[in-house]
Amino acid sequence: MRMExxxxxxxxxxxxxxxxxxxxxxxxSEFGLSPSDLESEHRLLPAVTAGRxxxxxxxxxxxxxxxxxxxxxxxxxxxxxxxxxxGNCDTVGAGLDCASRFLYVHNQGIRLxxxxxxxxxxxxxxxxxxxxxxxxxxxxxxxDAGLGLLHRILITMSGGxxxxxxxxxxxxxxxxxxxxxxxxxxxxxxTGRALLRLPARLFAQPMSTPVDxxxxxxxxxxxxxxxxxxxxxxxxxxRSEVNRALGTVPTRIDMVAEWLHMxxxxxxxxxxxxxxxxxxxxxxxxxxxxxxLLTGTDMPFSRIASLVELAGQAALTRAARRWFGRTPTxxxxxxxxxxxxxxxxxx
Numbered sequence: 001m002r003m004e005x006x007x008x009x010x011x012x013x014x015x016x017x018x019x020x021x022x023x024x025x026x027x028x029s030e031f032g033l034s035p036s037d038l039e040s041e042h043r044l045l046p047a048v049t050a051g052r053x054x055x056x057x058x059x060x061x062x063x064x065x066x067x068x069x070x071x072x073x074x075x076x077x078x079x080x081x082x083x084x085x086x087g088n089c090d091t092v093g094a095g096l097d098c099a100s101r102f103l104y105v106h107n108q109g110i111r112l113x114x115x116x117x118x119x120x121x122x123x124x125x126x127x128x129x130x131x132x133x134x135x136x137x138x139x140x141x142x143x144d145a146g147l148g149l150l151h152r153i154l155i156t157m158s159g160g161x162x163x164x165x166x167x168x169x170x171x172x173x174x175x176x177x178x179x180x181x182x183x184x185x186x187x188x189x190x191t192g193r194a195l196l197r198l199p200a201r202l203f204a205q206p207m208s209t210p211v212d213x214x215x216x217x218x219x220x221x222x223x224x225x226x227x228x229x230x231x232x233x234x235x236x237x238x239r240s241e242v243n244r245a246l247g248t249v250p251t252r253i254d255m256v257a258e259w260l261h262m263x264x265x266x267x268x269x270x271x272x273x274x275x276x277x278x279x280x281x282x283x284x285x286x287x288x289x290x291x292x293l294l295t296g297t298d299m300p301f302s303r304i305a306s307l308v309e310l311a312g313q314a315a316l317t318r319a320a321r322r323w324f325g326r327t328p329t330x331x332x333x334x335x336x337x338x339x340x341x342x343x344x345x346x347x
Contacts, residue, residue, distance in 0.1 A: 003109040007033065007043040008080060010050050010145075012073030013057065014038065020061045020069075027057060041080045047109035051139035058141050064174040067141035068182045071148025076156050078149075079106050081219055088216035092157050093203030096127060098220075105227045110146060111240070117197055124164060125200035127154070128193060130244070138292050140170040147194050151183060154196070159208030165197040192248070234260075234270040235281060242285045247307035251285075253278045287323045290316065294328055295335035301328050 014024030014035045025035055031053055037043045058066040076083045082102050089095040093114065100112045110131060117124040129147050131138065147166070154161055163185040169192050172179060179187040185197075241259055242251050249255065256278070257264040271277055286308040293304045305316040313328075320328045 003047040004044045005047050005050055005107040005109060006080065006105075007037045007040060007045050008078045009107055010053060010070070011038040011078050013053060013070055016066070016070055016073050017057050017061065020063055022057070022061050027053070027060070030056075047107070048137060051137060051142045054141040054145065055139055058173075065144070065178050065182075067144030067146075067173075068148045068178065070145045071152060072182075074149050074152070076153045081223065082106050085216055085219040085223065086153075087157070087207070087209070088211045088213065088219070089207060090211060090213075091203065091207065092154070092161075092205045095157050095207065096203070098216075102220075102223050102227075104229050105223055112150070114203065115195065117200075118167060118191070118193065118195070119165070119197065123200050124197055125203060126167075126195045126197050128195040130194060138170075138296065140173055143168065143170065143194050144173065147196065148182060151196060154198075154202075157207055158202060158205055161202050161205075162199055163196060164199065167191040167193050167195045167197070169194055233274060234267070235274045235276050238267070238271065238278065239281050239285060242282055243289070246285055246289055246309060251282050251309060286310070286319070290320065290323070290328075291331065294320075294331045304328070 014028055017024035017027055028034060028037075031045075031049055033045065033053075037045075054067060054070070058064060063069065076087065079086065079099075082099065082105050085102060086095045086099045089098050096112065096114055100114075103110065103112050110129060113128050113130075115126050115128045117126050127150065129143070129150055147168070151163065151166075154163075163183060165185055166179070166183050166187040168179075168187060168189050171189050172187075176187065176189075237260065238256060241256050245251050245256070253267060254264045257267040260267065262270070268278060271281070290304060290308045293299055293307060299307075301313045301316055305311070305313055308316070308319075310316050310319055317327055320326060320331060324331050326334065
């Protein structure tokens with residue numbers, strides 16, 4: 001399933017590239033885009049393309065904090081009609097819930113959700129930003145840009161809020177002080193999740209600007225009538241849950257079924273109706289996770305095997321031969337010698 005996003009999701013990247021001494025229009029043209037596409041409310045592009053544009057720009061301009069810089073060029077208006085629905089909710093929490101419900105209108109590849117504080121402090125909550133589909137290659141620049149924009153949107157919604165901490169799933173791409181200066185809060189890396197920690201009371205705080213409930217109602221009705229949520233696919237939802245659980249808790253069908261409030265047999269039947277199975281999804285998620293870890297990290301093979309729930313390095317070697325037709329060593333070596341190293345291998 002190809003995940004698409006509005007081209008406006010990378011609005012400002014051309015100006016940022018220009019400001020950094022590059023040629024934004026020329027780089028966009030390499031991917032079949034123009035600056036005017038980024039201003040369109042209707043132009044769509046594959047989610048993987050957006051990530052490749054950011055990665056290419058960061059590499060060519062030697063700008064490892066490009067994602068954060070892009071977030072500084074953006075604001076809530078880039079969400080298009082969704083911005084009107086979110087900005088006219090009564091509270092910050094209601095605005096976040098509205099964004100979570102309709103974020104697929106802007107970007108089909110991510111999910112936004114309120115969640116518990118991972119550090120388990122009383123009175124603290126979190127807002128998590130995560131990739132919905134494991135087939136989308138992991139791009140740290142995209143995560144930095146998305147979480148950075150979420151932070152800026154929360155500032156707009158609240159009129160200024162106390163950010164208690166930031167979690168990022170990858171290592172720092174530049175000096176850690178660049179992150180702390182941008183967010184104005186402590187940042188933890190390699191946490192496996194992308195989220196903002198904040199006082200739980202913020203969710204009940206009224207919006208900082210006047211709201212129009214009637215306008216919100218009209219926009220929500222428009223979104224409901226004109227857009228279909230691709231996440232309604234049970235298979236897509238299961239893939240998301242398996243991807244989140246992989247390497248942290250056993251990925252068993254009874255556990256995932258419980259998360260989705262289904263009986264395991266019901267889940268099996270629904271997946272069969274969509275032409276797949278739980279085991280096929282788990283295998284594909286493992287394949288993509290293994291490829292990302294093999295090509296994007298120097299992690300030992302034994303550790304990778306553990307994270308994708310395989311019984312040791314020998315099992316990883318057997319799986320890699322089946323998935324990629326190569327050994328783990330060959331996959332890692334070939335990725336380092338290939339420009340598009342982070343693209344997902346296809347069996």
